[in-house]
Amino acid sequence: MLSIKKITKVFNPRTINEKIALHNVSFTLKEGDFVTLIGGNGSGKSTLLNCVAGVYPVDHGNILIDDINVTNLCEHKRAALLGRVFQDPIMGTAANMGIEENLALAYRRGQKRGLKWGISNKEREHYREILKTLELGLENRLSTKVGLLSGGQRQALTLLMATLKRPKLLLLDEHTAALDPKTAQKVLELSDRIIQEENLTTLMVTHNMKDAIKHGNRLMMMYEGKVVLDIKGEEKNKLTVEDLLVRFGHVSGEEFANDRALLS
Amino acid sequence: MVQIFMGAISLGLLWAIVTIGVYITYRILAIADLTVEGSIVMGAAIAASAIIRGVNPYIAIAISFIGGLLAGLVTGLLHTKLKIPSLLSGILTMIALYSINLRIMGKANISLLRMNTAYSAFENLGVNHNGAVIMVGIIFVGCIIGILYWFFGTEIGCAIRATGDNPQMVRAQGINTNTTIILGLMISNGLVAVAGALIAQSQSFADVQMGIGSIVIGLASVIIGEVLFGKRNFFSRLVSLVLGAITYRIIIALVLKLGMSANDLKLFTAITVAIALALPVFRSYLKPLKKSIKKAE
Numbered sequence: 001m002l003s004i005k006k007i008t009k010v011f012n013p014r015t016i017n018e019k020i021a022l023h024n025v026s027f028t029l030k031e032g033d034f035v036t037l038i039g040g041n042g043s044g045k046s047t048l049l050n051c052v053a054g055v056y057p058v059d060h061g062n063i064l065i066d067d068i069n070v071t072n073l074c075e076h077k078r079a080a081l082l083g084r085v086f087q088d089p090i091m092g093t094a095a096n097m098g099i100e101e102n103l104a105l106a107y108r109r110g111q112k113r114g115l116k117w118g119i120s121n122k123e124r125e126h127y128r129e130i131l132k133t134l135e136l137g138l139e140n141r142l143s144t145k146v147g148l149l150s151g152g153q154r155q156a157l158t159l160l161m162a163t164l165k166r167p168k169l170l171l172l173d174e175h176t177a178a179l180d181p182k183t184a185q186k187v188l189e190l191s192d193r194i195i196q197e198e199n200l201t202t203l204m205v206t207h208n209m210k211d212a213i214k215h216g217n218r219l220m221m222m223y224e225g226k227v228v229l230d231i232k233g234e235e236k237n238k239l240t241v242e243d244l245l246v247r248f249g250h251v252s253g254e255e256f257a258n259d260r261a262l263l264s
Numbered sequence: 265m266v267q268i269f270m271g272a273i274s275l276g277l278l279w280a281i282v283t284i285g286v287y288i289t290y291r292i293l294a295i296a297d298l299t300v301e302g303s304i305v306m307g308a309a310i311a312a313s314a315i316i317r318g319v320n321p322y323i324a325i326a327i328s329f330i331g332g333l334l335a336g337l338v339t340g341l342l343h344t345k346l347k348i349p350s351l352l353s354g355i356l357t358m359i360a361l362y363s364i365n366l367r368i369m370g371k372a373n374i375s376l377l378r379m380n381t382a383y384s385a386f387e388n389l390g391v392n393h394n395g396a397v398i399m400v401g402i403i404f405v406g407c408i409i410g411i412l413y414w415f416f417g418t419e420i421g422c423a424i425r426a427t428g429d430n431p432q433m434v435r436a437q438g439i440n441t442n443t444t445i446i447l448g449l450m451i452s453n454g455l456v457a458v459a460g461a462l463i464a465q466s467q468s469f470a471d472v473q474m475g476i477g478s479i480v481i482g483l484a485s486v487i488i489g490e491v492l493f494g495k496r497n498f499f500s501r502l503v504s505l506v507l508g509a510i511t512y513r514i515i516i517a518l519v520l521k522l523g524m525s526a527n528d529l530k531l532f533t534a535i536t537v538a539i540a541l542a543l544p545v546f547r548s549y550l551k552p553l554k555k556s557i558k559k560a561e
Contacts, residue, residue, distance in 0.1 A: 053436070079438035092436070094429035097422075105426055109438045113419035161437075 001201050002029040002052070002169055007061030009047055009225075021047040022058070023225040029169075029218075034195055034202045036212035039222035045205045046087075048222070049173050052203070054078040066168050080110025083162030083200075085155065085175040085191075092158030095147030099138055099157065102146055103127045106161035130160060134190065152183035156190055163194050170195065172204040176211075188215065209241050219244075223252050270394040272517040276510030277401030278466060279485065281408060281459035283509040284502065286482030288452040292416075293445060294428040295343075298354035298479055302361025303335040303453040305475040307460025309365045312374040312470035321382040325461045332457025333450045335361060340446030358475075365472050373471040381465035397466045404462065408455060409502045415451075416498060424448045477530045480537055485509040487540040 009022040021044050029035060039045045051058050052065075054075035062071045065081050086092050093102050104119040104127075124142065131139040134156050138149075146154060155175055162170060172191060176184035192215055195202050206212050212219055219236055221229035221244070228251040231239060282304060289297035307328035314324035335357055342353035366372065386396035415421045426434045427444040434441050456478075464470040489508020495501045516533075520526060 074440075076435045076438050076440045079436055082436075084436045086432075091430070092433055094426040094433055096429045097426060101422060101426075105422060105434070105437045105439075108419060111438075113423055113439070115415075115418045115420060118417050118419050118422035 001031045001033065001066060002203070003062075003064040004028070004048075004052070005062040005064070007051060007058045007063065009044075009051055009056060009058050013059075020225050022051065025061075025225070025227055027220070027227055027230065029201055029203070031201055032199050033218055034200075034216035035204065035218045035220055036216040037203060037205045037220050037222065038207070038209060038212040043222040044225040045222050046173055047225075049171050049203065049205055052169070053082055053084055053171055081168040083109075083165075083167030083170045085158045085162050085170075085172045087174040087177050089151040089154040089158070089178060092161065093146045093154050096145060098143040099131070099146055099149075100124060100127055100142040102157065103161060103164060106164045109165050109167075130164070134160065150183075152179050152187060155179060155183075155187050159187065159191060159194065163198060163200065166198060166200070168201065170200045170202040170204075172202065174205050174207060177207055191215075209244055213239050213241065213244065221248060223248070228252060267394070268517050268521060269514065270398070272513040273510055274394045274397035274401060274466065275463075276513035277398060277405055277506070278459055278462045279481065279513065280401070280405050280506040280509035281462070282456050282478060282482045283485040283489070283505045284408060284412065285452040285454075285456035285459070286479065287486050287501075287505050288412075288448055288455070290483065290486060292425055292428045293448045293452075295350040295445070295449070296354070296479075297339060297449060297452060298351065299335055299339045299357045299361075299449070299453050300354075300456050300479045300482060301475040301477075302358040302365070303332045303456045303475075304460035304463070304478045305365045305470070305472060306331050306335055306361055306368070307457030308464035308470035308474060309368040309374075309460075309472070310457070311461030312376055312464050313368055313370070315376060315379050315381065315465070316374060321380060321384070321465060325382060325458055328457045328461035329454045332454040332460075335457070336450035336453030337446060339453070340442075340449040343449075344442035344445055362472065369470060369472065372473075373469055376465060376468045376470070379468075381468075382462060383465060393466075400462070404458070405506055408458075409499075409506070412502060413499050420444075420447070477533065480530070480533055481512065484533055484537045484540070485512045487537065488512055488515075491540070 004025055004027050006024050006026050007022055008020070008024055011019045011021055025048065037045050037048070047056070050056050052063055054070065054073060058071065062069060064070065068081070070078050070081070084092070094105070100119055104123060107123060127142065128139045136153055136156060138153065138157065146157065149157065159175070175191070176187050179187060188211060191204070194200070202216070204216065217236060218232040219229070219239065220227050229247060282300065286300060289295045310328040310331045311321070311324040314327055315321055338360075339353045339357040342348045342356060343350045348356070382400055383393065383396040386399050387393060391399065416425055423434065423439045424444045424447055427439070427441050427448070431441045434444070460475070463474070485508040486505060487508070488511050489504035489506070492511060493504035493507045495504060516529065519532065524532065
């Protein structure tokens, strides 16, 4: 499904600020895999996601989605294969446009856009139906400007937009980190539900170890630009936070304790 | 006095087209595009040169439109493909157009006196000049608003609107933001060139200097329109731009009538726009002040 082959990404090469964000990272995801990706600040999680999404070009290596080599494909072309939700709720939606207009933009992801009307009445009904499933009352506010919604509502909407047209791969970049704990929990549950219903292959970055253990069928941990842990199947099901900390200590030779990951 | 108002309304209608062009870049794309200063002259230059060679004035306006599209294309390519900041891209095209406009006209100005213009058809019916300009102006503005209202509701139009709002999100939805930015700049400058062509025919000359300050006038009209006539939906916004442009012209006519020197006009306009743009800042200063006054009471 997704196959990452020895990708390397260096920021500010050959300067004093040189930072090897990704170092020879390789892994593959199977169809339907739901991977939670954890790691400290600056470990390369978000860079990895952005490289897959095409925000940054990689320096070496290849990225294949469904056997299509997307390494040199620019961001908007790759978008046809990807659904993305960002950390900042503001990033995923157009604030000055209505809820239905945002959905309509997402509904046409990967399609050629022409001079047809931007939203059809048939679509509106469809949007109303799926907005109902969010249970946020948004189905009655189709033309409300997205800028007027709360962070949680916007993130739920972004999630809907990312999956409105079934993506080959769903990328969730700490999409609950900016929300209050209760809202974060709701958005996570919603993510889980959609991923299971649609059987979506997913890569979810999180800072929260408990969330990383609770969700998905596979857990990867990054450290200094490398994937240092890759736990799946039965092993993943039995995993606890304590296990994770011990195992991280073994591979990195460091205590994970000072990291933000422990705090949440 | 009636004559002054008629003059202001007729000029305002033509400048409404410039205002709509400025609105597309400044508000929809969130780019301050200075190409306008060159493309308005380009429109005038193309139309004037074509008309004195005996070209039908409406065809001349169509050629001006194409010229404006190309000017916008150049700015768009400089900005998106060569990664030059948008403000600078506009300035570069504007400066380049100065020379190109001189080339088009062959001299610094062209007189259109006693030429067959877009207004002649109405003037021949016995309508006075201002009346004819108002009629042609209404027809053009009406058509442009209709077309834009439709266009910005289409899939491509929605993509352009979203680009100014959140380019990152737009790319994530599979839209090439370079294309949408270039399209927006082209449409904007095409409209501004049409306005230039109409203005030149209305004042009976095209001059290479006539674009100076046009971006500021456009911005002033956009802001006046938004402040005075609201911004509920897209259609009412477009109409508010037209009313804003006319209001601006009436204000100018009045201050001139009150005895302000015409030489001070640009200073007056610049100060007005600066104040209007700074209004949110003034408000944020005033808020805590008001609160503390209330507390003191």
